[in-house]
Amino acid sequence: MDFRKIKNGEGLPLELLLSADPSLPKVEDYAKRGDCYLAVDKEDVVGVYVLLPTRPVTVELANIAVAEEQQGKGIGKQMVMHAIQIARQEGYSVMEVGTGNSSVGQLALYQKCGFRIVAVDLDFFTKHYPEEIYENGIQCRDMLRLSLDI
16 A cells, blocks of 8 residues: 655545545635545555644644445555654644544544544534435434544
8 A cells, every 4th residue: 555645736536535524615625725645556546534734733634535445454544544654754743533423433443543532522513514414324413523642
């Protein structure tokens, strides 16, 4: 698995990014403000993540997505670990991530990578997204905020 930063002028893998966050305006906004990295297997893009600086020593893992047919192969964990490595190299000391209360697989992944739940934004998704979101038979209502000292 290789990782590389998206080059200037290169199009965003919107289909992948939107699989993790269904709001096109939000995805375009934070992708423009952050750094977008691709996970590439041979020549196929199999994953993407966005690192978004939020405060002087803090960076947010704003989006992370693995192509559906590639899920369950450990690519997500490799991307999280790569993001942590890049953030350390860039001088950050804290990484944050937010995920929906219904995103049980993602929540498990982040905790396996050492993140701890530090806050809950009640009704975040019902207030900020026009369409209801369901995952795993659960309505996505609240944003769980996780943090990791890196």
